[in-house]
Amino acid sequence: MIAWHVTIAPSWFDPSTAPPQITPFGMLYALHDALVRPLPGQKMGNALAESWTESPDGLRYEFKLRRGLKFHNGDPVTTEDVKFSFERYKGAGSTELQAHVRQVEIVDPLTHPLPPEGAVARLHDVLRNDRHRGGLVVPKKYLTQVGDDGFRKHPDRRRPVSSSSATSPGVEVVLEAYPGYWRRAPNVKRVVMKSVPEGTSRVAMLKNGEADIAYALDGEDAENVRRDPRLSLVPSKHASIYWIEFGDQWDPKSPWADKRMRLAVNYALNRKAINEVACLGFCPPAWVIVPRVMDFALPDAGRALRPHQGQAAPRRGRLSQRDRRRRVRADAAVLHGGRGRAERSERGRHPAEDAHRWSAPPSSPPGGEEAARAVPRRGRELGQCRQPRGSVHLFQGQLRLRRLSRHRRPLPCSRRASATWPSARPCSTRSSSSPSIG
Amino acid sequence: MAKREALLHQIQQLTIDRVMFAPIMDYRTLRGVGPRLAEHTLDSMPLVPFPSLEDMKLKSP
Numbered sequence: 001m002i003a004w005h006v007t008i009a010p011s012w013f014d015p016s017t018a019p020p021q022i023t024p025f026g027m028l029y030a031l032h033d034a035l036v037r038p039l040p041g042q043k044m045g046n047a048l049a050e051s052w053t054e055s056p057d058g059l060r061y062e063f064k065l066r067r068g069l070k071f072h073n074g075d076p077v078t079t080e081d082v083k084f085s086f087e088r089y090k091g092a093g094s095t096e097l098q099a100h101v102r103q104v105e106i107v108d109p110l111t112h113p114l115p116p117e118g119a120v121a122r123l124h125d126v127l128r129n130d131r132h133r134g135g136l137v138v139p140k141k142y143l144t145q146v147g148d149d150g151f152r153k154h155p156d157r158r159r160p161v162s163s164s165s166a167t168s169p170g171v172e173v174v175l176e177a178y179p180g181y182w183r184r185a186p187n188v189k190r191v192v193m194k195s196v197p198e199g200t201s202r203v204a205m206l207k208n209g210e211a212d213i214a215y216a217l218d219g220e221d222a223e224n225v226r227r228d229p230r231l232s233l234v235p236s237k238h239a240s241i242y243w244i245e246f247g248d249q250w251d252p253k254s255p256w257a258d259k260r261m262r263l264a265v266n267y268a269l270n271r272k273a274i275n276e277v278a279c280l281g282f283c284p285p286a287w288v289i290v291p292r293v294m295d296f297a298l299p300d301a302g303r304a305l306r307p308h309q310g311q312a313a314p315r316r317g318r319l320s321q322r323d324r325r326r327r328v329r330a331d332a333a334v335l336h337g338g339r340g341r342a343e344r345s346e347r348g349r350h351p352a353e354d355a356h357r358w359s360a361p362p363s364s365p366p367g368g369e370e371a372a373r374a375v376p377r378r379g380r381e382l383g384q385c386r387q388p389r390g391s392v393h394l395f396q397g398q399l400r401l402r403r404l405s406r407h408r409r410p411l412p413c414s415r416r417a418s419a420t421w422p423s424a425r426p427c428s429t430r431s432s433s434s435p436s437i438g
Numbered sequence: 439m440a441k442r443e444a445l446l447h448q449i450q451q452l453t454i455d456r457v458m459f460a461p462i463m464d465y466r467t468l469r470g471v472g473p474r475l476a477e478h479t480l481d482s483m484p485l486v487p488f489p490s491l492e493d494m495k496l497k498s499p
Contacts, residue, residue: 002489026487026488030488038485039483040483040493041482042483043484185492186491187492187495187496188494188496191491206471209473209474212471212478212496213470213472213475213478213489215467215469216469217468218468222470225470230473231473233468234469234470234471235466236466236467236468237466237484237487238485239485240465240467240487241464242461242463243460244459244460245459262460266457269460274463275463282466283465283466284463286461286462286464287454288450289450289453293485296442296446296447298450298451301451301454302461304457305454
């Protein structure tokens with residue numbers, strides 16, 4: 001079982017309509033195959049194409065299919081399917097791509113040349129690109145019979161696993177191994193991909209053996225996995241990066257048009273602390289928006305964006321060791337209504353139930369006014385107050401920390417906190433969505 | 439290739455010199471792996487954060 005952090009949208013089953021993100025590829029690569037694509041140990045390897053050639057002027061590519069390829073329904077994979085898939089693609093960049101392809105020819109059932117009109121990009125790069133799915137091959141005959149909607153419900157393809165059922169659309173997909181896959185017969189015969197939007201729930205499933213892989217764990221949830229000796233935490237190495245974009249910098253009336261403002265933001269960011277809190281130290285600070293794992297990323301970039309001596313505010317955004325030790329850990333235990341002992345949250349029988357429950361307001365709204373209390377923590381009195389958007393403020397005297405990761409304690413605001421943050425609402429709603437991987 | 443590399447470096451340097459963005463961090467999504475898996479294959483395909491399903495292995499029962 002693989003616990004996903006997002007809803008598994010049916011549009012992800014179809015390469016022609018999947019959104020231009022990396023996340024749908026977790027499904028697309030399970031269901032479909034391409035002429036060329038990333039393979040173990042290779043950034044780009046021959047998949048359905050046994051071989052390919054590029055003309056000296058870079059304007060003509062010829063792909064030769066492997067012999068004996070079959071879709072799951074037994075239909076042979078032919079160059080007709082490749083041509084059909086390429087021309088059917090309607091996703092991101094399709095207009096530009098198809099405008100630069102003068103002609104798609106079929107030499108024979110196994111040979112398929114694609115001559116691009118201009119060398120705007122190397123075509124095989126485009127066909128395997130993580131944001132482009134025109135190179136994924138779908139079965140023309142089957143798709144013509146069932147139509148686009150029918151295909152998205154039951155995509156038939158020739159990858160190692162197949163969608164035998166979509167027991168709950170958007171929530172769960174069951175995949176069965178295809179022993180005739182060209183690379184090898186899969187070792188695992190059945191894979192269930194389940195949408196589990198709540199990170200703590202994914203960790204709980206990992207701990208009790210319900211899930212074998214849990215995607216997209218941040219801060220506290222990842223820490224929870226790291227603490228468990230039975231589990232392992234695996235950081236990805238894919239091309240993804242976080243940055244702030246100054247959208248108004250082009251408006252001369254905006255303060256963001258001033259380069260000094262944008263520089264001040266760069267100086268104010270404590271990238272190291274963000275990495276430690278949100279990513280457990282696995283996400284290296286960035287100074288340019290091209291991920292360092294990509295070809296041609298500028299090495300050792302961005303000295304100009306780093307504050308020099310005396311330019312950064314002291315301890316900007318940094319938690320001291322002492323403060324960090326006071327972090328309230330997220331766990332499966334929660335305090336209900338801010339009073340009483342910690343209790344285990346009751347999980348539903350199905351992740352969808354949990355997702356639904358946790359996206360709703362608490363059944364017993366916290367007292368807010370009357371429930372002022374401090375949470376004793378290691379002999380000290382720390383207060384905490386849930387804030388809108390799911391963050392939590394801790395306070396002790398003048399100390400106030402804002403947590404970066406979500407927290408799941410629906411504790412009430414105290415009188416003191418209400419006076420300090422009059423705009424803060426009593427604990428009410430919480431966000432249940434997690435960011436996309438890519 | 440050298441020309442292409444130089445051009446791409448120049449574009450990136452311009453974004454820095456003009457302070458067009460505030461880059462924060464390269465994102466490494468963290469995945470939890472349970473004890474049943476002998477080989478998770480999560481990073482076997484370069485730049486792809488998903489497992490190579492056909493290579494995945496469970497531990498022997």
